[in-house]
Amino acid sequence: MRAAIFHGPGSIDVEDRPDPTIEQPTDAIVRVVLACVCGSDLWYWRGVSSHAVGSIGHEFIGVVEAVGADVTGVATGDFVIAPFIFSDMSCPHCLNGSTLSCVQGGNFGNGEIDGGQGELVRVPLAGSTLVPVPGSGHTDAMLKSLLTLSDVMATGHHAAVSGGVARGDTVAVVGDGAVGLSAVLAARRLGAERIIALSRHPERQKLALEFGATDLVEERGEGAIQAVLELTAGIGADAALECVGTAESIATAGAIARPGSTIGIVGVPHGEVPFADTFFHNVGWSGGPAPARIYIPDLLTDVLSGAINPGLVFDYETDLDHIADAYEAMDQRRAIKSLIRMGS
Numbered sequence: 518m519r520a521a522i523f524h525g526p527g528s529i530d531v532e533d534r535p536d537p538t539i540e541q542p543t544d545a546i547v548r549v550v551l552a553c554v555c556g557s558d559l560w561y562w563r564g565v566s567s568h569a570v571g572s573i574g575h576e577f578i579g580v581v582e583a584v585g586a587d588v589t590g591v592a593t594g595d596f597v598i599a600p601f602i603f604s605d606m607s608c609p610h611c612l613n614g615s616t617l618s619c620v621q622g623g624n625f626g627n628g629e630i631d632g633g634q635g636e637l638v639r640v641p642l643a644g645s646t647l648v649p650v651p652g653s654g655h656t657d658a659m660l661k662s663l664l665t666l667s668d669v670m671a672t673g674h675h676a677a678v679s680g681g682v683a684r685g686d687t688v689a690v691v692g693d694g695a696v697g698l699s700a701v702l703a704a705r706r707l708g709a710e711r712i713i714a715l716s717r718h719p720e721r722q723k724l725a726l727e728f729g730a731t732d733l734v735e736e737r738g739e740g741a742i743q744a745v746l747e748l749t750a751g752i753g754a755d756a757a758l759e760c761v762g763t764a765e766s767i768a769t770a771g772a773i774a775r776p777g778s779t780i781g782i783v784g785v786p787h788g789e790v791p792f793a794d795t796f797f798h799n800v801g802w803s804g805g806p807a808p809a810r811i812y813i814p815d816l817l818t819d820v821l822s823g824a825i826n827p828g829l830v831f832d833y834e835t836d837l838d839h840i841a842d843a844y845e846a847m848d849q850r851r852a853i854k855s856l857i858r859m860g861s
């Protein structure tokens with residue numbers, strides 16, 4: 518099979534990898550239909566976070582080609598969504614909602630284990646990891662929305678859930694990348710009345726408004742903080758959702774959260790979280806990597822009904838041969854999120 522191989526910052530190409538086979542009776546083999554590039558992949562591309570040489574990519578949907586003898590709940594021929602990690606859903610951590618800490622779990626596309634940016638993936642713990650999609654003949658737009666459940670939409674939802682977004686709330690979303698935009702959509706889905714999107718890019722503002730934002734703030738840093746406080750009569754947001762992870766965005770979220778609230782933080786922190794600054798406002802920080810597998814069933818219902826259309830975050834598309842272009846488009850901010858369409 519052919520798969521993207523990460524060689525180091527700014528260097529990715531497509532090479533042959535051995536076709537995966539069933540190694541454990543709990544494995545399945547999935548033929549990838551659509552994959553995409555994650556904001557976290559960009560950290561590797563830019564050399565900000567390290568990544569082993571080898572397989573990469575952890576967001577994909579596809580068709581099950583084979584299952585091991587012990588796999589239940591998923592069968593050959595099923596169209597499935599893969600959450601960005603695999604997990605057993607039965608250990609104490611999974612049962613407590615922290616699937617990333619699964620005692621048997623692990624990451625796709627970590628250099629060794631097959632990545633989503635490839636033609637085939639061996640999925641460990643397949644029965645508890647993969648989510649079959651009911652129905653058939655889904656439109657391309659629907660498939661794109663299904664793909665977002667693998668990570669980005671689940672992560673935006675996690676920001677909103679972690680921030681305790683409730684009906685009638687005023688929510689401020691820091692970050693207008695795909696995760697931030699998904700957080701806007703998730704906040705609206707949970708009933709937020711007012712959603713302030715911090716965004717300065719016209720095409721992202723447009724999507725934020727389509728996803729349910731009611732106010733836009735173009736300033737950054739101190740200017741953004743003042744703007745949000747003005748919009749909230751000096752009180753701050755009921756839920757500030759941090760969807761970037763830079764020192765500036767984290768500080769902004771800390772400063773616009775109203776006293777007594779919880780900040781939903783899903784941007785991987787690349788700066789200090791100013792806990793001491795928020796301590797005296799009784800503001801908490803909650804979030805981390807999304808337990809996508811737990812969220813997928815509910816979000817899937819809303820995608821299939823057409824209630825939400827998170828696939829609109831994809832504004833750049835290419836094939837596996839042009840995987841480097843997919844990274845570059847996001848790195849240069851020409852694209853919000855890049856889709857990889859696998860050859861059939």
Ligand SMILES: [Zn+2]
Pocket residue numbers: 604605606607608609610611612616618619620621622
């Ligand atoms: Zn587990």
